Amino acid sequence: ELKVEQNPLFLSMQEGKNYTIYCNYSTTSDRLYWYRQDPGKSLESLFVLLSNGAVKQEGRLMASLDTKARLSTLHITAAVHDLSATYFCAEGTSGTYKYIFGTGTRLKVLA
Amino acid sequence: DAGITQSPRHKVTETGTPVTLRCHQTENHRYMYWYRQDPGHGLRLIHYSYGVKDTDKGEVSDGYSVSRSKTEDFLLTLESATSSQTSVYFCAISARDTRTDTQYFGPGTRLTVL
Numbered sequence: 001e002l003k004v005e006q007n008p009l010f011l012s013m014q015e016g017k018n019y020t021i022y023c024n025y026s027t028t029s030d031r032l033y034w035y036r037q038d039p040g041k042s043l044e045s046l047f048v049l050l051s052n053g054a055v056k057q058e059g060r061l062m063a064s065l066d067t068k069a070r071l072s073t074l075h076i077t078a079a080v081h082d083l084s085a086t087y088f089c090a091e092g093t094s095g096t097y098k099y100i101f102g103t104g105t106r107l108k109v110l111a
Numbered sequence: 112d113a114g115i116t117q118s119p120r121h122k123v124t125e126t127g128t129p130v131t132l133r134c135h136q137t138e139n140h141r142y143m144y145w146y147r148q149d150p151g152h153g154l155r156l157i158h159y160s161y162g163v164k165d166t167d168k169g170e171v172s173d174g175y176s177v178s179r180s181k182t183e184d185f186l187l188t189l190e191s192a193t194s195s196q197t198s199v200y201f202c203a204i205s206a207r208d209t210r211t212d213t214q215y216f217g218p219g220t221r222l223t224v225l
Contacts, residue, residue, distance in 0.1 A: 031212075033213055035214075042201065042217065042218050042219050043214075090154075090214075097205055099156070100156075101146075101154040101155070103153040
């Protein structure tokens, strides 16, 4: 069964702290995507990782991809309240145009 | 926002009635998707389309059908709505054939089946 697992599912952290969200996937895909969703809103694309070792950074967020370990990470540096949201990873399955989503990590940054 | 709209944005309906949700895109992308989002499940693919009149099933396709008669429109039909189909439905397009290579999502449709 094709599966994408994220952990933790819930994360409450203090402003200024660092933390990492993990995304494990089950296929040999080399395409991994991160999205952000604010409550009641749609999903917004954050990062597209297209090869082993890819690293992308935007502000306090940095995403990386290790295709051999089938693992992607989303690292949060010096969290601020505005980062509070739900974060989803998704893999693009090889040979198809389907995407499989993780269940999401709900992040709450406390002031 | 890749020019994706969904209609209606909210709908309340009765069990057993047919319901059609519409997704419209303005940028001529080949691939379009319907997902449902439920707490604890993330997004699950219902159906997707890889061209006009070309569609395929996703992981939760039972009770749903789709049609795509024009590039810009992708319709999702609940043939006989059930309470288990109460959910938020998102349409998306794939820009995988472009440099940006990601999915763009519509604003969502909140469907309640009583």
